[in-house]
Amino acid sequence: MMYGKLTALSGKRGELVAILLEAVQQLEDNEDCYLYIVSISDEDADSVWATELWKDAAAHAASLTDESALALLQRGRPLIAGVSPIRLKALGGKGF
Template identity: 35%
Template sequence: MPQTRSPAPTRRQALAGAAASLAAGSALTQETASMYGLIGKMTARPGQGAALAQVLLEGVSGMPGCLSYVVAADPAAPDVLWITEVWETGEAHRASLSLPSVQAAIARGRPMIAALESVAQTQPLGGHGLGGA
């Protein structure tokens, strides 16, 4: 007797199944529910993208409460940088702005910035590299 194949699930069925799996397999913990995220697009003055990225990357260590800080170049626009941050809390992020290393990076980088746009605040739910999240 020939085997019959089940039809492939529709996109809606696949998404519903994935959502059900996520809901059943993991509940948000208090730790992940309080995380704070930022996504920003920074445009450097012409020809200053690499220098600005270097300034941003130099001051990223030793920031209490920072779980992730990623500076990424935009392959389509050499003077555009995307900055993605995840913090334990919004307060940890606000406190970081008064750190001497962060203040120094702001002072060095400010003259290289043409625009800061498309900033979005997020509530990270978890992901690779975020510890127990």
Template identity: 40%
Template sequence: MYGLIGRMIAAPGKREELLGILLAEIAPMPGCRSYVVARDPSHADALWITEAWTDKESHAASLALPSVQATIARAQPLIAGFDNRHETEPLGGIGV
């Protein structure tokens, strides 16, 4: 499996709006085993995104899906940046 854990920083004061976009209309993505978006309680503008995929290729292919492209387009103006990104190799658990 292939995993990603990343911290996304919203533009100041835009975290809740960005959160709404990232969670609205989540469509099935082939190969996606888990997709979790969470508030960072220690940073007022940060969100953690944790993903588990069957493989790295499935994740890469998801970025071309029309639903994902639409979400990226809507979210992009609210994203100030990313300050953490880690690739992982999920081994199991609930929802994977």
């Protein structure tokens, strides 16, 4: 499981969120992606959180080689001031 805090350039969070939500749509049919949630905080106008759960690290890596995913990454990178990823091993829970 991965949590990623993406810090958008000032005033660019909405554009970044739109790109991440496009990624969600592209992943709808990807059976190796169990969860992909995009969140924002009312207290932090520049941060976006992405929560991802993949079958395994190889499935996640493979998703990043897809041409449409690469195009979204290219559009999103210029909007990002910083990234703080957190990788966790999910052990269980409701919805898991």
